[in-house]
Amino acid sequence: MTTFLRLGPLAHEIPAIEVDGVVYDLRPVTGDIDGAFLADDGIRRARDAANDGALPALPNAAELRVGAPIARPQAVLCIGQNYAAHAAESGSAPPTVPILFFKHPNTVVGGFDDLMLPKSSTQVDWEVELGVVIGTRASYLDSIEDALAHVAGYVVSHDVSERVWQKDLSGGQWSKGKIAAGFNPLGPCLVPADEVDPQALRIWSRVNGEQRQDSSTADMIFSVAHLVWHLSQFTVLEPGDLINTGTPEGVAMSGRFPFLAAGDTIELGIEGLGSQSQQVVAWTPAG
Structure with missing residues (x-):
């Protein structure tokens, strides 16, 4: 199962992807999980990067605040x-x-x-x-x-x-x-x-x-x-x-x-x- 998260302090959340229980830092792919990311086939690109080993694990992910999983929506x-x-x-x-x-x-x-x-x-x-x-x-x-x-x-x-x-x-x-x-x-x-x-x-x-x-x-x-x-x-x-x-x-x-x-x-x-x-x-x- 794949999930997308934004972890860290309010207004400074780190985009992340969790695959099979491992949380990866998504910043090599995107600065945030927002409309631009989603419109640019971001979910597929993020999955591919995780599966290819192109993303580092996010240190101490379990200790970080869990923010809203999408950045402030337009509507x-x-x-x-x-x-x-x-x-x-x-x-x-x-x-x-x-x-x-x-x-x-x-x-x-x-x-x-x-x-x-x-x-x-x-x-x-x-x-x-x-x-x-x-x-x-x-x-x-x-x-x-x-x-x-x-x-x-x-x-x-x-x-x-x-x-x-x-x-x-x-x-x-x-x-x-x-x-x-x-x-x-x-x-x-x-x-x-x-x-x-x-x-x-x-x-x-x-x-x-x-x-x-x-x-x-x-x-x-x-x-x-x-x-x-x-x-x-x-x-x-x-x-x-x-x-x-x-x-x-x-x-x-x-x-x-x-x-x-x-x-x-x-x-x-x-x-x-x-x-x-x-x-x-x-x-x-x-x-």
């Missing part, structure tokens, strides 16, 4: 209520077309970074999602069957939400409740698309060790291929863009669980893509 596009049971617990009928909202690119952080509660927030919620990373430009795709060829890989994505901001202060849109700093932990790794069946993955979350979500991407209303095709009819998807594909039932907004509070631990994972974990901390002023 983070999110799909709402893409699991029927989650739509129901939100008080809505299943959508007949994909619901789209956006997150700010600076929401994307490492999957093990602390999750700081925003100032004055009261209803911070978790949402584990399958993240789709675009590898080649997609615009006005002719068919759903064409869509997956434009996907570079998949990743565990956490669409953190502030529900008061999302519902009561939104003015009819959702993005206000989705765009606080650090509201999209990503990772631990990017798994190439040819190693993943995106519609056959167990997806789960736990808070303080207690199960919250436990479902399968087979239960999506709109498949990954459908979403990529559909979005390409309205926007140009660029290499490195991230698509969050929706969350299954089991969130705090259902009324069955308390919202997140300082001191909580949230764990999320997807079969074959790994898991992430954040400590929830109280808001503190920057600097």
